[in-house]
Amino acid sequence: MKISKPNKLYLIVFIVIASIFYFAWVYVDLIENERDILEKQNYKRQALSMQTRVAEMILTKQKSTVAMALSLANDENLRKNIINNNLSEKYYKNLIDKFKENTYYQNIWVHIIDKNVTSLYRSWVNDSGDDISGIRKDLVKVVKTKKISSAISTGRYTLAIKAMVPIFNDTELIGVLEVISHFNSISKQMKKFDVDSVVLLDKQYRKQLKRPFTNMFIDDYYVANFDAPVDIREYLKEHGVAKHFTSKYVLDHGHILTSHELKSLNGDILGYYIMSKKVQDISSTDLDFFVFKSLVYGLLTLMIVAGIINIFMLFKMRKQKKYYKNIMDTATNIVLINDKKKIFDVNKVFFKYFDTYKSIEDFREENDCICNFFVKENGYLQKDMDGVHWVDYLIENNSLNNKVKVDIFEKEYYFSLSASMISKELNHYSVVFTDITEQENYKFKLEYMSETDPLTKIGNRRCFHEKLESETVRALRYEHNLSLVMFDIDFFKKVNDKHGHVVGDEVLVEYTKLILSLLRKGDEFCRVGGEEFMIILPHATEDEAKKLAEKLRVKVEEHKKIVPITMSFGVVEYVKNEDLDLLYKRVDDALYKAKDSGRNIVVAG
Structure with missing residues (x-):
């Protein structure tokens, strides 16, 4: 038949x-x-x-x-x-x-x-x-x-x-x-x-x-x-x-x-x-992103097949583009199509972020690439990755967790990225931007909280140990001096007993601000105990650290805010290849000698 x-x-x-x-x-x-x-x-x-x-x-x-x-x-x-x-x-x-x-x-x-x-x-x-x-x-x-x-x-x-x-x-x-x-x-x-x-x-x-x-x-x-x-x-x-x-x-x-x-x-x-x-x-972000990425790839594949069917049946590119555009617009993340030099198309979500532009043509009049909005920061994608164009880098490293920081009219966002080639003949790529701003900000908040003293807002004991370890490594690598200052408040228990712990906390906050205002930009200031503090001084000899400690001692004694107090200081200089536990003990011993010698003095170890 x-x-x-x-x-x-x-x-x-x-x-x-x-x-x-x-x-x-x-x-x-x-x-x-x-x-x-x-x-x-x-x-x-x-x-x-x-x-x-x-x-x-x-x-x-x-x-x-x-x-x-x-x-x-x-x-x-x-x-x-x-x-x-x-x-x-x-x-x-x-x-x-x-x-x-x-x-x-x-x-x-x-x-x-x-x-x-x-x-x-x-x-x-x-x-x-x-x-x-x-x-x-x-x-x-x-x-x-x-x-x-x-x-x-x-x-x-x-x-x-x-x-x-x-x-x-x-x-x-x-x-x-x-x-x-x-x-x-x-x-x-x-x-x-x-x-x-x-x-x-x-x-x-x-x-x-x-x-x-x-x-x-x-x-x-x-x-x-x-x-x-x-x-x-x-x-x-x-x-x-x-x-x-x-x-x-x-x-x-x-x-x-x-x-x-x-x-x-x-x-x-x-x-x-x-x-x-x-x-x-x-966290299932990676799994969710994998499913999303796979669905995007599947949708793109379906879009291509659907386009072929449209061409075969209708012979009109216009209807194919409309079908493809509708699918892109259903995505909840930014999807853009480009050839590494020019953006050809974007979905509706793109204008949720770049809301000052009414169309992709308006965007192209002022910008030749979305990468112009990328922020240069370690750990995030840049326009040029060691000589490799950012789209090529995404294609070559699509299995990695690629992230980018974007500054859109003074508002910062974080996105995870994936890219795929959709046309070898036209050299067209699709790039998907998934908004992870909330997750990144939460991660930064956790990192800040884990290293910050909640009362004084300076580094805590954990922060001190991490900074000391990194600074000693730098001191060894670049052969510069490094010193430590350890101090605490004299008879702080009497302050708490006489005035109460609320006043004691106010004293800690007030004098922390005072000391912070007297330090250099590169100095690390941490609270390592109740009334016990540490200052890491890069590029400082023992004599320089001792002069700074004496300056702090005098300023503290003269300040007399909240409750008049004095402080005792111990000072040491890091010795090449010295064990950090021993360094900590030396500065602790120096502080002990200062307190044993009458308090309100500076002793170098």
Whole structure:
């Protein structure tokens, strides 16, 4: 049977439409499969991020605990008391209370051991005089090597982070001072990232715990952090603890769970830091963008096919362009078509941002490229990327997370970008701008909050450590001087006791502004404790730093605003390749000498 020409046309159209539907079905299935793969990769990255973050926090706390131990061990009376075995029950009580008041460490323990690894003093209990060499191999090693050590360790009371400093009388080892900090502050910090924590001691150490500090257990696994959520503990008990001891992750009941091994000084696994985060709290921007990008590619493909069908059936380019334009206008992000020299077309969303122009022709009269609005800033796309045109760079690096900062008539936006070639013959490209301004601003806000002291609005302890590390690297690389000034307010406790903490806070704010006004632009000013401050002085010798400190001391004494106060200052200069913990100790010792010498003076270390 012969098929007529009209029927042939209908048959061809039917076959083309059926092919499009089949392609769409296959393409959507491919997108779903690829999205599943990307989702798993996202979970893997999230688990690795949580593991990395908690490892960094543990390392930071270990360093801080070592610094505390070094500071406490430099006490001449302690040596005498160890030799005379005369350590009172309240020996460190006031000092520990100050730690609680002025630092993030709310539960610091101090432990003093003699050279025979016999406990002489425990700040948290009245027990002493017991031989602990059998259960504390790390202490035995410190006594043997006579070296400072920091490790995660367990004894009779809990699993904790411990810093051990040998104490000498001249050259003779007479004992060890140990500062013990817990995981509670780390779990609180992790909570800021929507991560719940359960710190577990392995069940093989269950019998070793004679007086468990938290008195919480999951089966025979001891829970070392007080704030371990009840629902997570009940979940672990119901579903089994051991299956969550994984460097990968477990997905269950809308949560992602992973863990970090807690190892002793010898590399033995003591326990696990288990982390749980709700899946709904995990950012899915990359996945959403992938789906969007895939749909855009699919739509562009459909647009091309639709154009061919229009040409085949209607032989009119005008209708093809109208169809293509309607699809572009349905997009919620900026879509533009160009040939790297000129923009040919944009969708309606483009004019939501460039609202001073009525048409693309108006835009082209004043601008030859949208890249004229790109802001030059590290980490963001530029008009020229090391000699490569920005569109070519997008095409070559489409798998990267390309972002651009755009200044549109003094209003800044952030976009993620993707580009694809839509016509090799015409050399036409489509570029999609997805608005991520809200996400970027939120990220900047979080970064600012994590490094800023909420009261004085200057850098906090974390900011200080990061700036000091980067400045010492620069000092070594460019061989310039670097000095530190450490100071605090004399008798600040009396100010709080007499006038109240509100006035005390006003004093901190007022004198912070005063000191800030006297510093150079490149100086870093941070609050590292309650009334304790640090100034990092790049390109400054010890003498120059001492002159600045003296100037600050005089200005503070003369200021007399809110409440008249004075300050004591310690000054040191960084020595090439010096350990930062030692640098911190030196400036702390200099401040201690200033306070010990009558206060309201400057002492160089």
